[in-house]
Amino acid sequence: MLRQILKVIKLLGLKRAARMKRHHAEGLVYVRGYAATCCWWALLRCGLLDELAKGAVAVKEFVGRKGLDLKTLESMVEYLDGIGLLVRRGGQVEITKQGRVLIAEPRGMFELLWAYEPCFTNLGGMLDGSKKYGRDFTRDVTWVGIGSASLCEQLPYPVMRRMVRDHEAKMVLDLGCGDMGLIAGLCREDGEVRAHGIDVSEAMIEFCRGKLKNEDYGGRLTVECCDMFEIEGALDTPMPVDCITACDTFHEYLQEPDRIVEVLRKLREVFPEAILVIGEFCLQDADWLRKHPTASLEHHLFHQLSNQEITSAGCWREIFGQAGLTIVEEQVYDLIGHGYFALR
Ligand SMILES: C[S@@+](CC[C@H](N)C(=O)[O-])C[C@H]1O[C@@H](n2cnc3c(N)ncnc32)[C@H](O)[C@@H]1O
Incomplete structure (x- = not known):
């Protein structure tokens, strides 16, 4: 040699x-x-x-x-x-x-990258205009839910669950529940919690039903395929909700922020007693990100390629204000570009 x-x-x-x-x-x-x-x-x-x-x-x-x-x-x-x-x-x-x-911890990054893999396979076609996201291909939403839950279990869910517990909420409605990671944890941690997850994706709900066959916390955890924009009268399971959670669901509609305002207002009307606990992506400073090239860079790329937007914590505050909601507690972690808001 x-x-x-x-x-x-x-x-x-x-x-x-x-x-x-x-x-x-x-x-x-x-x-x-x-x-x-x-x-x-x-x-x-x-x-x-x-x-x-x-x-x-x-x-x-x-x-x-x-x-x-x-x-x-x-x-x-x-x-x-x-x-x-x-x-x-x-x-x-x-x-x-x-x-x-x-x-271990990076598992969710692999899962999420797999969910957005169609964007990468079709990158050439997107570039020359022969392929369009949504028309010719989409992300795999089931894997979005799986990957998102793996990652959120590390910080977002503990913060959001603590907010739910602080308000002694026992009946939780989760919007865009993904693989039920957030609400399954609430049921696991407190034997008195009852949680219902809704998701617009039938595939996601089918996946959840498979999981519920193994563990449904004595019937306290349920799911339903439902569009949060049509929540009024749509729920098969009427329940006296005292907390509404949503982790990384609303940003998918940032191209039409008025719709987010409208749905928040409607939720307020339908469930007047409920506290809202919302976790959302908050745009990180571009200069900071250049100096600290974290996984947020890949995350931004996934979002951009699939026509989703990420906005600042300030913009979320405005949206909540327009919906007539008051921020009871706020925690924004610039380090990971995520914020948590408890609202009434
Ligand atoms: C980024 S994932 C987050 C999933 C989950 N909340 C979590 O913490 O991992 C967004 C989820 O919202 C769901 N979703 C999007 N629009 C929705 C709508 N209009 N009504 C209900 N669910 C919706 C998607 O199907 C997807 O499962």
């Missing part, structure tokens, strides 16, 4: 050879990020990563049980072994410490 290296240096010169090696390493970060992410998505979606979190998995047995292609799985496992995320031992595969990290 050393002889070969010396030959390369002799041929190219030390400086050029060293620069080429360095540049390749820099480019590889991106190429490997893409290849590894694609493999990670496939293993996440087929359930292998969750099984690996519990212990070693026999590759052939897994493939047989799930009806998968052995060669494809083995290729991915070999690659991920090579880059240190998995390790092969005989016919078994295990997850490494580094791999475990990726299915």
